[in-house]
Amino acid sequence: MRRAEHLPVVVGGAGPVGATCAFGLWRRGVPVVIVEAEPAPVIDQRAASTQPPTLEILAELGLYEKALARGLVSPTFRFFDRLTGARVAEFDCGLLKDDTPFPFVLQHEQFKLVDTILKEVADAADFSVRFSSKVTGFVQGADDIAVALDGPSGAETVRCSYLIGCDGGRSTVRKQADIAFEGFTYPEKFIKIGTTFDFLSIGRDYCFRNYFSDPDEWCNLFKVKGDGEPGIWRAIFPSRVDETDEEALSEAGMRRRLTKFFPGNADWEIAYSAIYAVNQRVAETFRKGRVLLAGDAAHVNNPIGGMGMNGGIHDAANLYERLARVWRGEADDAELDRYSRQRRKAQLDFVQQQTIRNKQQLEERDPTRRRQHLDELKRIGDTPKLARDFLRNATLINSVHAAAQVA
Ligand SMILES: Cc1cc2nc3c(=O)[nH]c(=O)nc-3n(C[C@H](O)[C@H](O)[C@H](O)COP(=O)(O)OP(=O)(O)OC[C@H]3O[C@@H](n4cnc5c(N)ncnc54)[C@H](O)[C@@H]3O)c2cc1C
Incomplete structure (x- = not known):
């Protein structure tokens, strides 16, 4: 044996x-x-x-x-205050040059x-x-x-x-x-929307990783490379507790969330989306x-x-x-x-x-x-x-x- x-x-x-x-x-x-x-x-x-x-x-x-x-x-x-649009703080990992290669x-x-x-x-x-x-x-x-x-x-x-x-x-x-x-499990879910819309093209102060404080609907916004240029921006939002998954992931539901993010833009090409139950x-x-x-x-x-x-x-x-x-x-x-x-x-x-x-x-x-x-x-x-x-x-x-x- x-x-x-x-x-x-x-x-x-x-x-x-x-x-x-x-x-x-x-x-x-x-x-x-x-x-x-x-x-x-x-x-x-x-x-x-x-x-x-x-x-x-x-x-x-x-x-x-x-x-x-x-x-x-x-x-x-x-970090941004989504109520005013103002940038609150920036953190530069370059400060870690003595902590990590x-x-x-x-x-x-x-x-x-x-x-x-x-x-x-x-x-x-x-x-x-x-x-x-x-x-x-x-x-x-x-x-x-x-x-x-x-x-x-x-x-x-x-x-x-x-x-x-x-x-x-x-x-x-x-x-x-x-x-x-x-x-525990949170009562709300997290919605992820990936779009090819270029958030750096709109004259805002964004970088590749952004966090938005908002008492109504906080958001995280990141860029990933995907298959190459132009890359994909991923936005993550909370769902409302009374919202069904179908509503949250409907075309209208996703556009509403993205448009609140950047009023005036209608050009949202959605590459992928998903909704997740979230646990700690x-x-x-x-x-x-x-x-x-x-x-x-x-x-x-x-x-x-x-x-x-x-x-x-x-x-x-x-x-x-x-x-x-x-x-x-x-x-x-x-x-x-x-x-x-x-x-x-x-x-x-x-x-x-x-x-x-x-x-x-x-x-x-x-x-x-x-x-x-x-x-x-x-x-x-x-x-x-x-x-x-x-x-x-x-x-x-x-x-x-x-x-x-x-x-
Ligand atoms: C929207 C979102 C964004 C995230 N962003 C980040 C981030 O930027 N950075 C970060 O660190 N984390 C992030 N996470 C968390 C991250 O995705 C997970 O922590 C990660 O996927 C965990 O990897 P894993 O290999 O442990 O499990 P999984 O990625 O879940 O892989 C488990 C694998 O096991 C397989 N499997 C399941 N059951 C069985 C079985 N019985 N037998 C054999 N195979 C089985 C599944 O098919 C799957 O392939 C994010 C999560 C979400 C929801």
């Missing part, structure tokens, strides 16, 4: 976190099998903002140059990262991807784990050393492991025996600030480094408990708190609190030392450093 450490690691889910985790393990000599429910990599227009610590991980994996070629460099982001955010869509990784391993031995196959369950043994799959040829069992659930917010792996997913939740543990969780399977948050996928890739990097050593027999599997403790801290103390606060501040209705918040943002933005501290939180540098201190 093969010893468990010679068996492959199965990764459930070929999203950005599963692909990165599998790639990191494989580069360290661990054979991997990715199991992906969909028949092909998902062209997912969700995450794009890739933060400096994530760029450091991509550089270590030899993926940075390829990401750079397919992305847009965004050194700054700006990548003092900017790269707007690089998540499906491009998956695509690049799968091309890198297309001919690789010991790296396989099984599409149209779902992880449905598992049985843990003392030295291995039997993963149940449902694929094109029916049900089967794959014996492996560890199972990593990177199968998204509704994770089957997390549910089958009976790991609680504590937190963290799994009670990221490890149970030979089962590990990473990415949205382990934690979900609202997308304001661009932290969900980034935090998931930080999980992946923390995990593949430890798991590879455990797999080779060079480290005790207590390393995997440390993974869980470190990454839960990054989520609970940083990503969850910041994303909840980001939303509260953009939607603040109380005029006094709203004014105080906008004034405070301006003060921080105008004071380089405070702005650098702010940026270290906003780009997740502090979360990674704080997590690394956890024993």
Whole structure:
């Protein structure tokens, strides 16, 4: 019988976190099998903002140059008061030049990262991807784990050393492991509208990443490269609690939202749209025996600030480094408990708190609190030392450093 450490690691889910985790393990000599429910990599227009610590991980994996070629460099982001149209503050990641070799955010869509990784391993031995196959369950043994799959040829069992659930917010792996997913769901949903309309052509003060405070309807506005020029602008708005998904995504509903944003323009070519339920939740543990969780399977948050996928890739990097050593027999599997403790801290103390606060501040209705918040943002933005501290939180540098201190 093969010893468990010679068996492959199965990764459930070929999203950005599963692909990165599998790639990191494989580069360290661990054979991997990715199991992906969909028949092909998902062209997912969700995450794009890739933060400096994530760029450091991509550089270590030899993926940075390829990401750079397919992305847009965004050194700054700006806050606006949508009631007056005035710019409130600008934050320049250049202030992080002593904190990271990548003092900017790269707007690089998540499906491009998956695509690049799968091309890198297309001919690789010991790296396989099984599409149209779902992880449905598992049985843990003392030295291995039997993963149940449902694929094109029916049900089967794959014996492996560890199972990593990177199968998204509704994770089957997390549910089958009976790991609680504590937190809450917002009553409203988030609407994403992608348009080819060029927001830099209208004489406003926008950059590639913009946040708009508005007590009636806050907004985030970003540019991504898409397939190339002219690129796509993505706007994200809250839905009304009484609004159906059909109303929100109707042509009239989307035009109304975009036109309020820029009255006078009628030229809205809509490239894509979607509506999302939004949760703030963290799994009670990221490890149970030979089962590990990473990415949205382990934690979900609202997308304001661009932290969900980034935090998931930080999980992946923390995990593949430890798991590879455990797999080779060079480290005790207590390393995997440390993974869980470190990454839960990054989520609970940083990503969850910041994303909840980001939303509260953009939607603040109380005029006094709203004014105080906008004034405070301006003060921080105008004071380089405070702005650098702010940026270290906003780009997740502090979360990674704080997590690394956890024993
Ligand atoms: C509008 C929006 C904008 C966002 N923008 C950003 C951003 O700018 N920056 C950022 O950091 N984050 C952002 N996020 C969050 C980001 O999209 C997610 O955090 C990210 O997709 C998580 O990656 P993942 O690989 O963990 O999960 P997913 O991307 O959800 O991938 C999970 C994969 O698992 C597969 N799967 C599911 N069940 C099974 C099963 N049983 N067996 C096998 N496979 C399975 C799925 O098909 C899927 O391919 C945004 C989210 C939204 C909604």
